[in-house]
Structure formats: structure tokens, C-alpha cells
Amino acid sequence: MSDSSTTDRAREQGRAAGSAAFSPLYRQIKGLILQGLDRGEWKPGEAIPSEFELAARFQVSQGTVRKAIDELAADNLLIRRQGKGTFVATHNEAKVRFRFLRLAPDDGKQAVSRSQILDCRRVKAPAEVAATLELRTGDLVVNMRRLLTFDDVPTILDDIWLPGSLFKGLTMESLTRYRGPVYALFETEFGVNMVRADEKIRAVAATGVQAELLGVPEGGPLLQVERVSYTYGDRPVELRRGLYVTERYHYRNSLN
Amino acid sequence: MSDSSTTDRAREQGRAAGSAAFSPLYRQIKGLILQGLDRGEWKPGEAIPSEFELAARFQVSQGTVRKAIDELAADNLLIRRQGKGTFVATHNEAKVRFRFLRLAPDDGKQAVSRSQILDCRRVKAPAEVAATLELRTGDLVVNMRRLLTFDDVPTILDDIWLPGSLFKGLTMESLTRYRGPVYALFETEFGVNMVRADEKIRAVAATGVQAELLGVPEGGPLLQVERVSYTYGDRPVELRRGLYVTERYHYRNSLN
């Protein structure tokens, strides 16, 4: 009796929380944790409550919470550390610096990187940018351009678009002052955590301006990487077009 | 008593099977299943034994087998189908045709693809090829080149190197006759299942020959994709250099 009644409670909850479509309990718990992350209940780098605490809060067993966290950890939203706890993923750690940078040197040696901000303006969103960022045409967006050099060799030219409403205080000055990855800045200063991104990659010929900035011949081949980045809940919060010089670097990828 | 004795047995097994480094039981089970796949005990497309059968065979609980299979399914080596069983991943299904082809049309419409074999010879492996395929320089390798067209537009020029010892009967004739992805052919005809691949991507300028074959201007930008494919146990079994025309197609990728 006690066995089946326990299961029944779980089942009932399962149906109650999901509206029409059935969703297993652990996935609903995953959604609840996700909401907490989105609300900023736990900031990047901080620990979330222990599995037992969460189990008590959500009225489910520890194993169910575990499975929910398993999926969030597989998605790289959370990081488990045995003996310490489970932490919100962050771009502020040396270990995960290259989570979103897939350009690697042909020889293994990691180079010294430097970032030069070329431009940072607030403008009305062009139609295409507005569409991908799910804004209205004419809404304000931040448009910044920068040049990344590795060992003083110009290698990446980035053109970045961000929703103006989310990045209120972002200026050329604050960008120039900041040391480290911009995603870390976005996270600590604006509370926007990049969690996932889709990229479309092409080979293109360098225009005159691009060639000059990157120190390559006009018309020479460049790798064009168009990225849309998402925060919690698959909300797009960045559009970025990068041009990579792939003479001594390559974009690495794994298929499985 | 009975509880702890059960656990002790599992523990002992855990230590017994792993030599020096400790490895959890489910990971050892994973290794055993992997060996079965490698030996060809179950062929691609076939079902492996049920979780209970495997549990009985390996003398562990069903839950432990489940966790082992979970990881193999996450690696795309196995595919679970509720109510039917767990199956060995294959390249012979329409659904997974594009597992290793990341080139997508800019408009959503999937094109009709055609493959033209340009060349297929057996040669002594150049040093570089031998190194990546873990062969000795001079060992025989199969070298084939082909042109893929989408809607009759030449789009991909592939140069492929395979270990001669594994692909004994592979000829221009058999390649030309075969309809469908080459990985499906490799799997059914030669028992070599591609399971994972690493790619290095660059933008390059088309040479005269390449430009002619692909119908693009000489010196124009092409996406160069250098791929090393692996079979079970991370053994490299293919080196491939592809050149993609990215006018109306792009290489898609997801970061997380």
C-alpha cells in the first residue's frame, strides 16, 4: 500500500504540473531549476542547494532531482563537483575560457590574445538583426566591432549585436577597460549568461576594409562564422559575425 | 546484512576488473558492451540483448546495465527504442543520414544529391596519411576522390584515404554502383562502423583544378574540412579532406 500510494502521488503531481502533454517528473523539476537560474536565484559560479534540499523543496525523491540535474549538467548549465556541490556554469573560469571559441592554433601552443575595441554604438536594429534577436525593427541595439590578435597577429574581426534593453550601461569605455572574455563581462555586469549558440560557417573573400584590418590580401579567403547565442529558455541575446584568418589557426569540431 | 553483502560483491567486482585505476562498475560494463560491438557480436541495425539479459550475463543489477547503456546511447553508439529494444547505431537509416554531413542549404529546402566517383586507387601511404591512420609509411591505403552535387550544382570535392587492410574489395566499380552514403557501404560491406570524427576547418583559395571541378573562379574562397573518423575504441579509420562551396550552403554547428 505505502509503495503504491507514494507512486500515485508522484504520478498525480506529474499530470497536475504539465498542462496537456505529459512530461516526466524529473523534467518538470528540471524546468523549475531552470526557472530559478533564469530568475537569478543562484548566480553563475555559485552553488545551488544540495540534492536533498531540492528534493525536500520540490517534494520528490533525491533520485529524481539527481536526474534533473544530470540533464542540466549535460547541457553545461550546471557543473557538479564531488564533495563540494553543484554550481552554476560561468564564463569566469580559466578552465572554460574556450567553451565558445573553437579556433585553435595548428601547432598546440596557445597564444597570448589581445582584444582591440574598434567601435561601440547604439543604433536602431536593422530588420535582419531585429528578427534574429526577436525584437521589433527600430528597437535599440548595441553594435560593437573588435579585433582579436594572437601573439600580435590580427586573427579575428567580430561584429556583434546585442539587445539595447539588456545592455544599458555598455560603452566603448567599459569594454576597453575590461580584461577577459566579453561573455564574462556580460554575465557579471549585465546578468546575461550565454548558455548555447548556433553557428553558420562559410568561406568568403576579404573586402578591402576587412583585409586591411586583418592584414591579409584583399579577396583572400576568410572563415565567416555567424553566431546566434542564447540564454536560459532559448532566448536569443546575441548576434555575432566573425571573420577568422585561418592561416595558422583552424576551427575545430567534433562529430558524433 | 543481505543489503551490505550485495553491495560488497559489486564493490569487489569493481576493484577486481579494473587493474590499477578504479573504475565504477557501470563503466566496466560499458567497456564489455563496447567489446561486443567491436567484435561484431551485434551488427549495426540489430538489437542488443535486453537490459535484464545483460544484467544476468554480467552479474550486475539492471540499473547498472542501464547506466552503461545510457552512456553508449549518449555517445550515439546505441539507440534506445521504447517498447522495442536497444539497437546498434547505423548509417543505413534515412533519419541519421546527416549525422556526419553538416553542410545545410541556406533556404531550408533539402536538395537532391548525386555522387560522382572521380578516382579510386591503392597506393603506398604518404607519411602524413600513415601517421594519422596509425599505419607505417608505405602501407597500402585506398585513395578515392569524388564530387558531390546538390540539385546538379557541384558543391563538395572529397579526397578520402582509407587503410588498405580494412577495405580489401573496394574499387571504383563497387563505389560507382553503390547508392547512398559511403559510410553505409563501409558498414555493410566491410564491417567498419564510423562512430566519431574530428574536423579541422579552414577557408582556402581554390586552385585551378579544384575551381574547374567545382565550377567556381580560381582563387575563390572554399571551405576546407579535414576529417579524421574513428571506429569503436577510438581507432582512426578514415582521413578525408573536403572542399565545400558555401555560396548557397553553410556548415552548421552548435556550441554548448
Place this chain on the structure above:
DNA sequence: CAGTGGTCTAGACCACGTG
């Protein structure tokens, strides 16, 4: 030592596919 996540087990019931 206490607290965290990690492993392993056992048993119940659900959802799906097939006969």
C-alpha cells in the same frame, strides 16, 4: 567528522510496441 555528489541495488509501476 559531517556534508556533498557518485555508485549500486531492488522493486514498483508507466508507456510503448507487438502479437
Place this chain on the structure above:
DNA sequence: ACGTGGTCTAGACCACTGC
């Protein structure tokens, strides 16, 4: 009706971290 994988629970013990 039966067998498969999928979910959920409960409880034991292990491994790691930090006080």
C-alpha cells in the same frame, strides 16, 4: 498479454572536500 525500455522511489555504501 507480454516484453521492452522509462520513471520513481528508498536505502545502502563509496569517494571527495573542508572544517
